[in-house]
Amino acid sequence: MPLKIAVLISGSGSNLQSIIDRIEQGILDARITLVLSNKPDAYGLKRASQHGLATRVVEHGSYASREEFDRAVVQEIRASQAQAVVLAGFMRILSPFFINSFPNRILNIHPAILPAFPGVDGQKQAAEHGVKISGCTVHFVDEKMDHGPIIIQAAVPGLADDDAKSLGSRILALEHRILPQAIQWLAQDRLKVSGRRVEIEGAPQPLLAGGGQETALVSPGLDKGF
Known part of the structure; x- marks a missing residue:
């Protein structure tokens, strides 16, 4: 079902x-x-x-x-x-x-590589900080903001001329992939929480995709279709 x-x-x-x-x-x-x-x-x-x-x-x-x-x-x-x-x-x-x-049934998508840049405007925080790598995170929600156990993260390059909009657009493209993937793992009962760690049954190996400005690292990797 x-x-x-x-x-x-x-x-x-x-x-x-x-x-x-x-x-x-x-x-x-x-x-x-x-x-x-x-x-x-x-x-x-x-x-x-x-x-x-x-x-x-x-x-x-x-x-x-x-x-x-x-x-x-x-x-x-x-x-x-x-x-x-x-x-x-x-x-x-x-x-x-x-x-x-x-409990352990609430997922959140955050536009930063947690635990860096929690809270609002993660993309803006990252761009203004001049990061060389940024990205997004899907995690379980706990009682602290943007803090719960991490399920999957995706990373993109931070460029010298980035602002919140340009960096955010590259991050958003990956949000659209990793959030449905995390939900699928939850639907398949493949997520096991142990303290701060989330174990994923049969997790794919980390995925490196694209090239240049479109390079993306996703860890764990994505199942077929995501």
């Missing part, structure tokens, strides 16, 4: 689109039962509606505390019968209540 997932967004939803595309291509063994946003004008909600997916808006400003907001979101997720939660550009820090509601 496909893994039932709720996808949480706050913005354009390009990572949501990458998940939808892999599902519709028959590559990702998952089913999106809910797309939820804390912002009613998030373009990702339109993407979801175009594919016939259920959507909800829970505005964080309508709640007196972070936990009250999270309780409302968790209620929506549970009503959708989702088995796991994917944060795809969801710009909210989760409370312990939320995290404990789905």
Whole structure:
């Protein structure tokens, strides 16, 4: 049976689109039962509606505390019968209540090679720091921001003339590959968490792809189709 997932967004939803595309291509063994946003004008909600997916808006400003907001979101997720939660550009820090509601079942995509540059604007932080290598990370979510056990990372070159937009575009192309891959491993029950480490059953060897500015290193590697 496909893994039932709720996808949480706050913005354009390009990572949501990458998940939808892999599902519709028959590559990702998952089913999106809910797309939820804390912002009613998030373009990702339109993407979801175009594919016939259920959507909800829970505005964080309508709640007196972070936990009250999270309780409302968790209620929506549970009503959708989702088995796991994917944060795809969801710009909210989760409370312990939320995290404990789905232990080791919440994935997040972050546009930096963690533990470097946590928090907002990881691409901008990296470009301004003049990094020679940047990238993205999919990790399990714990009670600290951008901190949980790492599942997969992808790296791209940082160029001398990079700004947040140019570096971010190369990173985003890899986000669209590694997030669906991590969800697939979760759907196949291939992820085992041991402390800070995530063991992946049958993990492919690290992948080096492209050349020049398009060089990318992905570790672990990607299954066929991702």
